[in-house]
Amino acid sequence: MTEILATADSARCDRYAVENGIGSQTLMSNAGHAVASAIRARWAPRPVLVLAGPGNNGGDGLIAATALRAAGWPVRVVLFAEPQDLVGDAAWALAVWDAPVLAPEPVVWGDAALVVDALFGAGLSRPVAGLPASWLDALSTRSCPVVAIDLPSGIRGDARPLSGMASKADLTVTFHRRKPAHVIEPHAEMCGEVECADIGVPQGWEAAISPVAQEVFRPRWRPLELAEAPATHKHQRGRVAVFSGAASATGAARLSALAALRAGAGLVTICSPPAAMLVNAARLTAVMLARWEGGPDTRRVLEELRAEAAVLGPAMGVGEATRNAVLAALETGLPLVLDADALTSFEQAPEALLTRLHPACVLTPHMGEFARLFGEHDAEANKIERAQAAAEACSCTVLLKGPATVVASPGAVPLINRHASPWLATAGSGDVLAGIVATGLAAGMSPHDAAASAAWLHGDAGRRLGAGLVAEDLPDCLPQVLRALADSHRREAAFSHLLTHGS
Incomplete structure (x- = not known):
């Protein structure tokens, strides 16, 4: 079984990691590098545009941008905040990026052949509006691959009803455990392929957090076990x-x-x-x-x-x-x-x-x-x-x-x-x-x-x-x-x- 965690409990896992000696910047670094690795595993080098929001999701995007640039990929970052307004460890991630950032206006894609959506994470509680919404609207008309960090922007992690603009990803990279929106439609379809990366949350988190669900994986099937017992007969099955x-x-x-x-x-x-x-x-x-x-x-x-x-x-x-x-x-x-x-x-x-x-x-x-x-x-x-x-x-x-x-x-x-x-x-x-x-x-x-x-x-x-099956x-x-x-x-x-x- 694989646990599905509520958005609030995912944040609690991060806090648990910090309380047990894993620095928050280490978690962000691991997350950003996991995104870069997932991209490099699927695509050849190409011009990348990272849309970075003001919070930790944007910080993950900045670390991913840094890792891709270090691997020789051409990368540009559009930052949807003034540098002094960044929250959490995003300011640290901006210093790690240590390269120019672009203002979000106007909507300009340049030669981007892959877009990283690092605008908003799973904790979004209100519809996307303003300039971010304009960029997401423009993104929906493009044919290049989109990689979302944690969740496509505009989707709420607990799979609440969609309202307002939301992006659609070809690949979503999330961390530690998946959230309801990764497995419940129509949200899951908007995530595309979902990769869940280990970012170093230490063992023991399970004692304090109950999953909202678990995913079935190669279950035990009692009738199969009974059928394979040497002395079984039909009435036992x-x-x-x-x-x-x-x-x-x-x-x-x-x-x-x-x-x-x-x-x-x-x-x-x-x-x-x-x-x-x-x-x-x-x-x-x-x-x-x-x-x-x-x-x-x-x-x-x-x-x-x-x-x-x-x-x-x-x-x-x-x-x-x-x-x-x-x-x-x-x-x-x-x-x-x-x-x-x-x-x-x-x-x-x-x-x-x-x-x-x-x-x-x-x-x-x-x-x-x-x-x-x-x-x-x-x-x-x-x-x-x-x-x-x-x-x-x-x-x-x-x-x-x-x-x-x-x-x-x-x-x-x-x-x-x-x-x-x-x-x-x-x-x-x-x-x-x-x-x-x-x-x-x-x-x-x-x-x-x-x-x-x-x-x-x-x-x-x-x-x-597969294709063409009928119930018979x-x-x-x-x-x-x-x-x-x-x-x-x-x-x-x-x-x-x-x-x-x-x-």
Whole structure:
């Protein structure tokens, strides 16, 4: 996991470093040199224009300018302050630069073939205005690469709504840990590629600072571990039930069921309305089939199947029948994945669902379904905060889908998955994800970990398939995803053993 820190906590990390013997000028020097190194690693020498603001962000830019000039790059600096008005260590950085600076007016680019945006950092609390806004507006019309220090100017580090002018970068170099704006859209797209540089904050900062989120990275997947145990059998790997829609809407349930089976569940059953039995039977092989009469019959079916997790919602239909089935399933206390129609069916009376949810539930809404259940919330809240507030309100796990999927649970640090592909935005993709989540639940994973790990597996399948994928491709790609994940864990274990015990 990689921590995501609030803007204020990032500043606290800098103060912690200073309190523990790392000078503030050393931190600025490390930051500026990291920016220069990132530029040199990606581009050949070319004329560079650095737009330097009055604070520490501008100081980082001045150090980067100094390092690039020392490497033989032609560099000019436009300083958006009088030298005597520089704050923090920016005055020291200006002395290190020790070369002429240009006034910010008028907007003149000269021969610049790369621009470094060091105007404002993550702590910006008001819209960019005046001359800086004019320069950012002019910058938006240029085709040369833009490198932002910490964040493109005009973007707030905690991913608050955009207001006013903001720049868009090809590369953003930030320091120590990323901030919400680096991972939440539309801010993340404006950052371009994000490189997080180590500037020397010493160990121990974690004791005083709680991350606002953590990013998922090669998760542990309990069904995979169970499947690789020598004495395992199918019932130990979890039994999943998936509820089907009507005869004309059975495909979504089959996608969920096949995904659950491919993700490692030992036994998966589709619970089918009588009129859809033949349709489902004709398309199923390894997935089992059970007759389900709807509504109150939901509890009987789950008990007879000895289900350990269930999926309700994909193409079940919006209305009273689905509401009754969901409420009956909730009465069993089983781990449930509620998706699509299972959520939308409660749009007119969300409290009827939210007050009956229990901690073993996972809701998997996209932004539209989320708004139907939880409303618009605070306009200033970012996606992480909205998901966490919803999870606390309904006492269960919320997997809020999108380019950065957020998994939030009461009392837990939210998890973010950006390991995905834009090609996952296709019909049926969410049904596959619901089945994978259910597999983790049936194997005994916590809802928080099952949801986050499933999002990563789903995203990895999307990345492997790439352009042109359709939802039907995803389950068949899961064995490849799981093999690669198992191989990576084995390599990590071998390396850890080597470090501990030697050869």
